[in-house]
Amino acid sequence: MKSIRVGNAAGFWGDSPAAPKDLVSSGNLDYLTLEYLAELTLSILAHQKKKDPSKGYVTEVPCVVESIQQEFRENGSLRLVTNGGGMNPTACAEQVARVLEHASDPEMAELGIGVASGDDIFPRLNELIDAGETLANMETGDAISTIRNRIASANVYLGAAGITNCLEQGARIVLTGRVADASLVLGPVQFEHGWSDDDFEKLAMATVAGHLIECGAQVTGGIFSRWTPDLQLGDVGYPIAVIDPSGRGKITKVPGSGGVVSTRTCAEQLVYEIGDPQNYMTPDVIADFSQVRFFQDDPDVVSFEGGTGHQRPEKLKVSIAYYDGFFASGMIVVAGRRAVEKARCAGEMIRQRLARDGIVLDQFHYEVLGSGDSAMGCLPVQFENVEADPWEVVLRVSGRSSHRHHTDRMLRELAPLVTSGPPGVTGYTGARGQSRPVLSFWPALISREHCQISSLVKAAKDWI
Numbered sequence: 001m002k003s004i005r006v007g008n009a010a011g012f013w014g015d016s017p018a019a020p021k022d023l024v025s026s027g028n029l030d031y032l033t034l035e036y037l038a039e040l041t042l043s044i045l046a047h048q049k050k051k052d053p054s055k056g057y058v059t060e061v062p063c064v065v066e067s068i069q070q071e072f073r074e075n076g077s078l079r080l081v082t083n084g085g086g087m088n089p090t091a092c093a094e095q096v097a098r099v100l101e102h103a104s105d106p107e108m109a110e111l112g113i114g115v116a117s118g119d120d121i122f123p124r125l126n127e128l129i130d131a132g133e134t135l136a137n138m139e140t141g142d143a144i145s146t147i148r149n150r151i152a153s154a155n156v157y158l159g160a161a162g163i164t165n166c167l168e169q170g171a172r173i174v175l176t177g178r179v180a181d182a183s184l185v186l187g188p189v190q191f192e193h194g195w196s197d198d199d200f201e202k203l204a205m206a207t208v209a210g211h212l213i214e215c216g217a218q219v220t221g222g223i224f225s226r227w228t229p230d231l232q233l234g235d236v237g238y239p240i241a242v243i244d245p246s247g248r249g250k251i252t253k254v255p256g257s258g259g260v261v262s263t264r265t266c267a268e269q270l271v272y273e274i275g276d277p278q279n280y281m282t283p284d285v286i287a288d289f290s291q292v293r294f295f296q297d298d299p300d301v302v303s304f305e306g307g308t309g310h311q312r313p314e315k316l317k318v319s320i321a322y323y324d325g326f327f328a329s330g331m332i333v334v335a336g337r338r339a340v341e342k343a344r345c346a347g348e349m350i351r352q353r354l355a356r357d358g359i360v361l362d363q364f365h366y367e368v369l370g371s372g373d374s375a376m377g378c379l380p381v382q383f384e385n386v387e388a389d390p391w392e393v394v395l396r397v398s399g400r401s402s403h404r405h406h407t408d409r410m411l412r413e414l415a416p417l418v419t420s421g422p423p424g425v426t427g428y429t430g431a432r433g434q435s436r437p438v439l440s441f442w443p444a445l446i447s448r449e450h451c452q453i454s455s456l457v458k459a460a461k462d463w464i
Contacts, residue, residue: 003244004192006185006209010034010082011216013041013058019216019238020064024071024078026254027240030192033184034064034082035214042178043321043439045086046153056088057175062095065173069103072111072172081163081184085175087153089115092175097463114171114457116162119178121318121446122154128450135318135444144444147322152439156451157317159283161197163187165455178319180282182210185241193245197284204287204309205247207280211289212251212269212304213239219251219269221259232258237300250303263294266302283316283448285309316451320442325362328407328435329398330414331369333427336391342422343368343395349421350397350413359409363400368393394427400438407435 007027009019013036024032036058049056061084072078085092093113100108121128125148129135135144135154155178164187166174174187189195189206197203212219219239221231237257243249251261270289274280277289291306334343347366354361367373370393399410411433417425 003242004030004189005240005242006031006033006188006213007238007240008033008035008185008213008216009064009238010036010060011214011218012036012038013060013084015216016238017060017063021067022254022257023238023240024068024075029240030077030079031188032068032078032080033188033213034061034080034084035181035184035216036060036082036084037086037178039319039321039441042087042153042155042319043441045088046321047437047439049087050152054088054091057086057092057095058082058084060084061092061175062099065096066099069100069105069108073105073107079167079172079174079188081174081176081188083176083179083184085115085117085177087120087155087177089117089175089177093463096173096175097460100460101464109461110459111173112169112171112457113460113463114166114169114174114455116158116166116174116176116179116453116455118162118451118453119155119158119176120153121156121451122151125151125154128446131450133446133450135320135446138317138443138445144442147320147442150322150324152321152323154318154320156446157283157319158451158453159183159312160187160190162453162455164191165453166457167191169455169457171457180284181214182207182282183284185210185213185243186284189243193243200285200309200311202247203285205249205305205307206243207282207285207287207309208270208289208292208304208307209241209243209249209251211274211280212266213241215269215272217259218272219265220253220261221265224260224265225268226264231260234258247307248303248305250297250301252301255300261300261302263296263302266294266304281313283312285312314448315445316448318444318446320444321439322442324438324440325400325402326404326407326435327398327400327438328411328433329396330411330433331394331396331427332414332417332425334393334395334422334424335426336424338389339391339393339424340368340371340389342424343371343393346395346417346421346425347397349417350410353413354410357409359406361399361401361406361410364410365399366395366397368395370394404435411435
């Protein structure tokens with residue numbers, strides 16, 4: 001059996017719009033993955049779906065499909081797997097189908113689109129609670145009843161099963177909701193190599209590969225601690241994982257693209273957002289990253305080995321978002337001598353003016369960008385005298401309240417500083433900011449037995 005080439009062209013919703021086309025055009029891929037979701041993203045999508053039931057998916061997905069139609073025609077084995085279905089993978093499938101229909105190509109109309117779902121447990125919350133699921137906050141232990149009437153969404157982190165089911169049914173495009181990031185790679189590799197669900201060593205090694213490329217260009221030189229201009233990140237190549245039937249793999253990128261794949265970039269990405277490296281829990285396997293070793297085989301080609309794994313966890317993580325008041329922020333520029341002092345005084349003036357009118361925000365914060373506030377303790381120069389004080393800073397004010405009119409009022413206090421604050425206040429000509437709802441994160445656990453995974457595959461023409 002051949003090694004499987006999986007390229008990931010998105011590490012979040014908003015990543016490079018050119019990366020998918022670049023990867024499928026020059027990467028010789030078997031699979032293209034797009035990893036769009038985070039807790040914040042799910043909250044945004046939940047809010048969009050609440051306003052419009054036909055929304056709630058990542059709108060870039062149909063655009064990507066449109067951009068790579070030619071590659072789908074020319075490469076009959078190319079497949080796309082993405083969690084861009086978000087809160088509404090069925091609606092996403094319908095929009096992707098319309099893109100393919102507009103191609104006026106009978107072959108594209110027959111292309112299989114699969115939807116893997118079951119992560120959205122919001123409609124089942126009462127049923128699950130009655131069945132004994134506490135859904136208590138993992139971090140605080142608080143009872144779900146404290147937020148029950150404010151919940152906007154509840155999604156289980158599912159694994160590779162829904163993806164493999166769709167692929168088995170012939171899907172060439174697989175759209176999912178919330179699955180674990182690494183599972184986007186593990187699903188295709190497990191399907192192609194025929195691994196069983198209890199082949200934990202191989203599942204763990206493919207999870208290593210999935211974790212390495214899930215954040216896109218972070219493993220090919222993006223935010224690399226040893227950055228230099230020579231890395232040419234303006235043309236950064238997105239990562240490709242090459243995984244053989246034994247589970248061993250390599251990380252590379254399109255030849256000639258910018259960035260770098262090195263043992264250092266891989267090591268930095270390996271420890272990104274993993275918690276305990278000996279017990280990296282995913283829905284598919286508990287992986288041990290502590291013995292992973294990297295080897296620089298060639299320029300921009302790094303092989304890895306040593307990932308081990310054992311029995312998957314009995315409980316799965318649930319990402320719950322709930323409405324938690326309103327938030328607003330605004331910025332102004334303060335220039336001239338003693339800019340830092342003037343900016344801090346301006347921040348206090350806003351606090352005083354709100355308090356004068358009886359408005360006390362639940363949270364109020366200001367920071368002076370350029371003085372070291374955004375990276376406390378990291379700036380080498382402490383601005384304690386006028387000689388060291390920068391002559392231009394940005395005052396950023398933010399506030400949170402259960403009352404929207406309170407945060408709206410805070411925003412209205414910025415412009416008056418131009419004429420009633422310290423000298424040098426400027427940069428006020430943009431539109432005033434707006435208050436927006438806060439969706440807070442509530443992590444919980446649910447028994448695997450209460451999760452219902454479903455897969456549906458239809459030809460593009462049958463989704464419309």
